[in-house]
Amino acid sequence: MKRVIGEDHIAASNEERRAALETDYAALGEQLARRGVDIVSVRSKIEAFGVAIPSWGVGTGGTRFARFPGPGEPRDIFDKLQDCAVINQLICSTPSVSLHIPWDKADPKRLRDEAGRLGLGFDAMNSNTFSDALGQAHSYKFGSLSHADPAVRAQAVEHNIECIEIGNAIGSKALTVWIGDGSNFPGQVNFARAFERYLDAMKGVYAALPANWRVFTEHKMFEPAFYSTVVQDWGTNYLIATELGEKAFCLVDLGHHAPNVNIEMIVSRLIQFGKLGGFHFNDSKYGDDDLDAGSIDPYRLFLVFNELVDAELNGAPDFSPAHMLDQSHNVTDPIESLMMSAIEVQRAYAAALLIDRSALLGFQEDNDALMATQTLKTAYRTDVEPILAMARLNAGGAIDVLDAYRRSGYRMQVAQDRPAVASGGGGIV
Numbered sequence: 001m002k003r004v005i006g007e008d009h010i011a012a013s014n015e016e017r018r019a020a021l022e023t024d025y026a027a028l029g030e031q032l033a034r035r036g037v038d039i040v041s042v043r044s045k046i047e048a049f050g051v052a053i054p055s056w057g058v059g060t061g062g063t064r065f066a067r068f069p070g071p072g073e074p075r076d077i078f079d080k081l082q083d084c085a086v087i088n089q090l091i092c093s094t095p096s097v098s099l100h101i102p103w104d105k106a107d108p109k110r111l112r113d114e115a116g117r118l119g120l121g122f123d124a125m126n127s128n129t130f131s132d133a134l135g136q137a138h139s140y141k142f143g144s145l146s147h148a149d150p151a152v153r154a155q156a157v158e159h160n161i162e163c164i165e166i167g168n169a170i171g172s173k174a175l176t177v178w179i180g181d182g183s184n185f186p187g188q189v190n191f192a193r194a195f196e197r198y199l200d201a202m203k204g205v206y207a208a209l210p211a212n213w214r215v216f217t218e219h220k221m222f223e224p225a226f227y228s229t230v231v232q233d234w235g236t237n238y239l240i241a242t243e244l245g246e247k248a249f250c251l252v253d254l255g256h257h258a259p260n261v262n263i264e265m266i267v268s269r270l271i272q273f274g275k276l277g278g279f280h281f282n283d284s285k286y287g288d289d290d291l292d293a294g295s296i297d298p299y300r301l302f303l304v305f306n307e308l309v310d311a312e313l314n315g316a317p318d319f320s321p322a323h324m325l326d327q328s329h330n331v332t333d334p335i336e337s338l339m340m341s342a343i344e345v346q347r348a349y350a351a352a353l354l355i356d357r358s359a360l361l362g363f364q365e366d367n368d369a370l371m372a373t374q375t376l377k378t379a380y381r382t383d384v385e386p387i388l389a390m391a392r393l394n395a396g397g398a399i400d401v402l403d404a405y406r407r408s409g410y411r412m413q414v415a416q417d418r419p420a421v422a423s424g425g426g427g428i429v
């Protein structure tokens with residue numbers, strides 16, 4: 001595997017922190033043992049846990065007002081893969097990259113070879129029918145898979161099939177479909193007819209899925225359409241997955257709900273009926289803010305993982321949700337944000353593994369609301385950082401990833417080869 005971040009930077013940073021980590025890890029191990037939890041089994045689960053990096057996340061994002069480019073932004077998918085390798089070499093838990101087509105279109109063999117050289121694989125493919133690619137025959141201005149014109153729908157189906165074909169050639173096993181289709185005015189579209197056209201088009205995409213593939217549909221309540229969207233909510237999404245068949249699942253992007261919606265309950269419902277496909281992790285304060293995972297409401301992220309761990313322990317059939325980040329980084333170095341976010345997702349998972357499940361069940365059966373919620377809080381309050389850091393250290397990563405990254409000078413080094421660009425690349429998705 002080609003190392004992008006020199007091992008010497010990681011080693012130098014780790015040497016300054018190793019002794020303290022060993023002390024903290026031992027102390028946490030003792031504390032958890034008193035609670036009947038084996039720290040090694042938690043660490044093993046963390047070591048086996050991965051979250052995919054979105055290729056579009058390593059470039060600086062923007063808002064609809066402006067984009068402020070940072071130094072050394074990736075110029076193409078190969079630069080993006082290299083940035084993703086930096087993340088994985090420091091935190092050792094992001095082994096795959098999720099591509100967006102046509103932004104990341106390239107020779108599949110070269111993609112596979114380069115990713116392999118960097119020790120990376122490919123997660124779900126993402127299609128784009130929410131903007132017009134250069135030279136495409138029909139515009140998506142008024143929709144794509146639900147468009148009134150069958151020629152536009154056929155073009156959108158064809159594009160999704162192309163994403164499957166590229167994915168198949170590079171070892172991906174899933175397609176994520178998010179559409180911007182919807183309306184800005186009451187009366188602009190007929191809800192039922194638009195949804196019928198969407199379902200019909202998606203059946204064409206579904207028919208092209210290889211046997212071992214899954215398709216994830218992603219709901220979003222608003223934006224870019226502000227009055228209605230065709231795939232608005234988890235209920236609509238569940239209907240789609242049910243209509244399409246057993247290879248179809250719902251993807252939950254944490255930012256795609258109304259403020260204060262109980263997302264963890266949606267997750268539970270989808271698990272219960274076997275239709276949870278995976279996540280786009282991010283955080284939000286007001287809408288689809290695409291802020292860093294765990295930066296605003298880390299307790300909610302923990303509550304989502306409470307449901308996931310519950311399903312894992314209860315042996316929910318065919319339960320293997322895809323974990324992906326989907327964020328936009330406007331004011332930070334995207335590599336730093338993505339590293340912190342992937343670690344926040346791991347942190348939520350580790351804390352959820354500490355929940356005393358049998359005590360919780362007892363309190364629920366006894367209607368002891370206070371003790372039930374305190375059982376969750378006890379797990380949430382536990383500082384699991386020594387587990388995460390020890391997992392990274394064991395895998396060859398950094399105890400303090402920001403220190404090791406900044407010490408390496410990677411960003412300034414790539415800034416010399418990658419000229420600053422005024423715009424371009426994917427922003428908010």
Ligand SMILES: [Mn+2]
Nearest residue numbers: 253280326429
């Ligand atoms: Mn998303």
